[in-house]
Amino acid sequence: xxxxxxxxxxxxxxxxxxxxxxxxxxxxxxxxxxxxxxxxxxxxxxxxxxxxxxxxxxxxxxxxxxxxxxxxxxxxxxxxxxxxxxxxxxxxxxxxxxxxxxxxxxxxxxxxxxxxxxxxxxxxxxxxxxxxxxxxxxxxxxxxxxxxxxxxxxxxxxxxxxxxxxxxxxxxxxxxxxxxxxxxxxxxxxxxxxxxxxxxxxxxxxxxxxxxxxxxxxxxxxxxxxxxxxxxxxxxxxxxxxxxxxxxxxxxxxxxxxxxxxxxxxxxxxxxxxxxxxxxxxxxxxxxxxxxxxxxxxxxxxxxxxxxxxxxxxxxxxxxxxxxxxxxxxxxxxxxxxxxxxxxxxxxxxxxxxxxxxxxxxxxxxxxxxxxxxxxxxxxxxxxxxxxxxxxxxxxxxxxxxxxxxxxxxxxxxxxxxxxxxxxxxxxxxxxxxxxxxxxxxxxxxxxxxxxxxxxxxxxxxxxxxxxxxxxxxxxxxxxxxxxxxxxx
Amino acid sequence: xxxxxxxxxxxxxxxxxxxxxxxxxxxxxxxxxxxxxxxxxxxxxxxxxxxxxxxxxxxxxxxxxxxxxxxxxxxxxxxxxxxxxxxxxxxxxxxxxxxxxxxxxxxxxxxxxxxxxxxxxxxxxxxxxxxxxxxxxxxxxxxxxxxxxxxxxxxxxxxxxxxxxxxxxxxxxxxxxxxxxxxxxxxxxxxxxxxxxxxxxxxxxxxxxxxxxxxxxxxxxxxxxxxxxxxxxxxxxxxxxxxxxxxxxxxxxxxxxxxxxxxxxxxxxxxxxxxxxxxxxxxxxxxxxxxxxxxxxxxxxxx
Numbered sequence: 001x002x003x004x005x006x007x008x009x010x011x012x013x014x015x016x017x018x019x020x021x022x023x024x025x026x027x028x029x030x031x032x033x034x035x036x037x038x039x040x041x042x043x044x045x046x047x048x049x050x051x052x053x054x055x056x057x058x059x060x061x062x063x064x065x066x067x068x069x070x071x072x073x074x075x076x077x078x079x080x081x082x083x084x085x086x087x088x089x090x091x092x093x094x095x096x097x098x099x100x101x102x103x104x105x106x107x108x109x110x111x112x113x114x115x116x117x118x119x120x121x122x123x124x125x126x127x128x129x130x131x132x133x134x135x136x137x138x139x140x141x142x143x144x145x146x147x148x149x150x151x152x153x154x155x156x157x158x159x160x161x162x163x164x165x166x167x168x169x170x171x172x173x174x175x176x177x178x179x180x181x182x183x184x185x186x187x188x189x190x191x192x193x194x195x196x197x198x199x200x201x202x203x204x205x206x207x208x209x210x211x212x213x214x215x216x217x218x219x220x221x222x223x224x225x226x227x228x229x230x231x232x233x234x235x236x237x238x239x240x241x242x243x244x245x246x247x248x249x250x251x252x253x254x255x256x257x258x259x260x261x262x263x264x265x266x267x268x269x270x271x272x273x274x275x276x277x278x279x280x281x282x283x284x285x286x287x288x289x290x291x292x293x294x295x296x297x298x299x300x301x302x303x304x305x306x307x308x309x310x311x312x313x314x315x316x317x318x319x320x321x322x323x324x325x326x327x328x329x330x331x332x333x334x335x336x337x338x339x340x341x342x343x344x345x346x347x348x349x350x351x352x353x354x355x356x357x358x359x360x361x362x363x364x365x366x367x368x369x370x371x372x373x374x375x376x377x378x379x380x381x382x383x384x385x386x387x388x389x390x391x392x393x394x395x396x397x398x399x400x401x402x403x404x405x406x407x408x409x410x411x412x413x414x415x416x417x418x419x420x421x422x423x424x425x426x427x428x429x430x431x432x433x434x435x436x437x438x439x440x441x442x443x444x445x446x447x448x449x450x451x452x453x454x455x456x457x458x459x460x461x462x463x464x465x466x467x468x469x470x471x472x473x474x475x476x477x478x479x480x481x482x483x484x485x486x487x488x489x
Numbered sequence: 490x491x492x493x494x495x496x497x498x499x500x501x502x503x504x505x506x507x508x509x510x511x512x513x514x515x516x517x518x519x520x521x522x523x524x525x526x527x528x529x530x531x532x533x534x535x536x537x538x539x540x541x542x543x544x545x546x547x548x549x550x551x552x553x554x555x556x557x558x559x560x561x562x563x564x565x566x567x568x569x570x571x572x573x574x575x576x577x578x579x580x581x582x583x584x585x586x587x588x589x590x591x592x593x594x595x596x597x598x599x600x601x602x603x604x605x606x607x608x609x610x611x612x613x614x615x616x617x618x619x620x621x622x623x624x625x626x627x628x629x630x631x632x633x634x635x636x637x638x639x640x641x642x643x644x645x646x647x648x649x650x651x652x653x654x655x656x657x658x659x660x661x662x663x664x665x666x667x668x669x670x671x672x673x674x675x676x677x678x679x680x681x682x683x684x685x686x687x688x689x690x691x692x693x694x695x696x697x698x699x700x701x702x703x704x705x706x707x708x709x710x711x712x713x714x715x716x717x718x719x720x721x722x723x724x725x726x727x728x729x730x731x732x733x734x735x736x737x738x739x740x741x742x743x744x745x746x747x748x749x750x751x752x753x754x755x756x757x758x759x760x761x762x763x764x765x766x767x768x769x770x771x772x773x774x775x776x777x778x779x780x781x782x783x784x785x786x787x788x789x790x791x792x
Contacts, residue, residue, distance in 0.1 A: 032494075095528075096526075096528075099526050099527045099528060100526070102527055103525070103526060103527075104524050104525070104526070104527060104533075104534045104537055104538075104751065105537065105538075105541055106522045106524075106751050106752075117537075117538040117541060117542065118541060118545070120542070121541065121542045121545045121546065122545065125545060125546060125549035128546070128549050128550065128553060128655070129549055129552060129553050129556075131553060131652070131653075131654050131655065132553040132554075132556040132557045132560075132654060132664070133556055133560070133618065133620070134652070135619075135620055135628065135629065136618070369626060373626055373648075373650055374624075374625060374626030374627035374628070374647075374648050374650050375626070375627070375628075375629060376620060376624070376625070376626040376627060376628030376629065376650070376652070377626035377650050377652065378626075378652040378653075378654075378664075379652070379653075382653065382655055385655065386655070388546075405538060405539060405542040406539060408538055409535040409536070409538035409539045410535060412527050412531070412534050412535050412538060413527075413531045413532060413534060413535030414531075415527055415531070416526075416527030416528050416529075416530070416531025416532075416534050416535070417531040419527060419528035419531075420528045420531055423528060434499070434502075438493040438496075438499070439493075441493040441494060441495050442491045442492050442493040442494075443491065445493060445494040445495060446494060447491065447492075447494035448494070448785055448786070448787060449785065449786040449787075450491075450494075452785070452786035452787045452790055453786060456790060
């Protein structure tokens with residue numbers, strides 16, 4: 001009798017275990033499309049045997065609970081690659097808006113509008129045309145109008161760059177609040193995980209923590225350090241602590257001379273974040289490295305063209321016989337009275353592009369003649385035209401001097417290459433994320449076919465257990481009635 | 490081994506890629522431009538700036554050369570007229586010098602030469618688009634004027650300035666000859682000196698033959714000298730024409746180089762487009778096949 005009771009309890013335990021396994025399958029199927037869900041396996045566990053009259057009987061199986069199928073190393077690799085990919089993706093997007101300012105001129109007359117390269121050519125060509133007839137008023141007027149286009153296009157490009165930089169600044173500072181809410185959530189999950197499951201996988205809680213980590217990796221570059229009791233410490237890639245156990249540390253932002261800087265506690269982590277990764281890294285790289293580089297080149301171009309053209313125009317004689325140069329006791333002084341462009345402050349290259357403008361209004365003041373020569377002389381016009389093919393612009397990266405056109409040409413090539421490099425980098429990183437994600441999904445993702453097959457197995461197992469139960473039940477009835485079939489059915 | 494259960498949805502990512510490539514190719518075909526942004530081809534974009542600069546510089550030189558040719562032609566025809574006038578003056582002087590004419594005939598010749606002097610004076614003061622072409626670089630003031638003394642004196646208000654045009658090939662083309670050099674050369678080379686002297690010689694009706702012959706010879710020398718100066722102008726005209734032709738030829742090459750650099754290669758783009766289309770259709774078929782619910786084990790189990 002004892003063993004029949006034992007069989008009863010064994011088989012009802014099996015029914016429980018199978019139901020529990022079916023529950024786990026149902027949960028998997030329900031979460032098949034849940035982002036961050038890790039599939040769970042039912043774990044059957046053999047019960048301790050029972051000894052009756054010196055004979056050991058198995059006590060069946062019970063359900064040890066669902067186990068998440070997870071690879072933490074893989075998850076961390078995905079997060080790391082995600083940080084790189086989202087940094088380069090953000091940078092590419094920012095650079096694409098930058099390069100829209102420098103669309104290549106295809107050569108048709110309409111496409112040249114707004115093209116700085118075409119402006120440079122037209123401006124210096126306007127002096128070449130004056131070589132033929134230096135006194136022609138319409139050609140003189142042409143010098144001023146091409147100068148206005150050049151200055152206008154350069155300063156427009158500079159102000160657009162400033163606006164883009166301000167936008168990036170804005171977007172970067174918007175990231176902090178998202179980072180803070182994620183780190184707070186991770187800290188809270190840390191605490192729950194440490195309490196509920198210090199030694200094993202915390203299942204759903206851990207899924208949530210992993211989802212938060214993925215989102216955080218989209219935003220900033222982080223390091224993850226696993227601590228005791230299944231906790232997790234998070235620092236920025238430069239080492240500033242964001243989460244330690246159940247405590248999170250707020251990232252704050254503040255303006256330093258018009259530019260947003262980022263702090264954890266009192267430490268300024270801006271430069272660490274710039275190279276760190278994530279969207280924030282991308283924004284900051286575009287804001288603090290790429291756009292300043294472009295601006296620097298434009299400044300250099302504007303500064304060199306403005307100062308050189310001004311100085312040469314002041315050195316000659318205009319249509320009225322006047323000159324921007326005064327000779328006193330044999331010493332020549334540039335009075336800047338015949339400036340074509342607003343003269344930048346001495347050696348102050350920064351800001352030259354934004355401030356580039358034409359200040360000359362009277363075309364008669366263009367000094368086509370050499371100093372002291374007749375007003376019909378063209379030698380200063382020749383010299384001014386030759387500036388266009390002289391190496392007057394210093395390339396900030398190579399340190400060599402180039403002609404304005406070659407300088408602009410290397411500038412657009414360099415900008416284009418930077419973008420192509422960033423795009424290639426981004427493509428490779430995204431591919432790597434996809435690959436890792438596929439790897440991770442093949443391990444942790446819910447495969448409905450698998451679940452269907454598992455479910456069938458469990459269904460059969462449950463049916464079998466029920467059959468056994470029914471059989472034992474009728475056996476038990478027979479035993480109670482001792483052959484009398486009427487008492488218990 | 491387990492596979493990624495989301496492989497069908499990942500295929501839609503590939504579909505996005507082919508659609509992007511279709512879009513790019515279509516826009517290349519419709520615009521005819523292959524480099525729409527710097528990152529499409531940074532090297533081409535850079536070279537394009539330099540090529541366009543050269544093309545536009547050449548265009549600008551072609552325009553300048555037209556202006557300059559006009560001015561040089563005016564100078565050339567003025568000097569041609571001067572030569573004609575001077576030749577006539579020499580023949581008049583020669584006839585007056587042979588001693589067969591009476592006083593009134595001589596005076597009449599003096600008057601005719603005086604007329605020629607006036608004619609040459611106005612030719613020397615020729616202007617082109619408001620600028621005096623024989624005034625050196627002082628071309629806004631009338632270069633030559635005559636005093637009323639006897640013999641008359643001609644003075645030059647211009648200077649010795651010479652303008653040059655820089656051709657793209659580096660040639661410096663002389664654009665003008667200063668009036669003083671053409672008409673008032675030193676000693677016997679002076680046109681106005683010789684003409685003024687002859688007018689004075691014949692004004693009284695009695696000819697000092699020795700002096701008049703010497704002055705006629707001087708005018709002849711001056712005439713030759715004017716012809717020499719005219720050669721300078723003619724050379725410049727030839728140089729400008731040659732340079733403009735060269736620039737036009739180079740311009741054609743540059744334009745074709747620039748087109749090769751920036752324009753879409755239609756046959757290549759069309760081929761890529763058709764490949765991308767095939768790829769897209771294939772992907773769509775695969776997705777439709779794999780994504781159909783009848784492929785799920787659940788649906789099989791139901792039956």
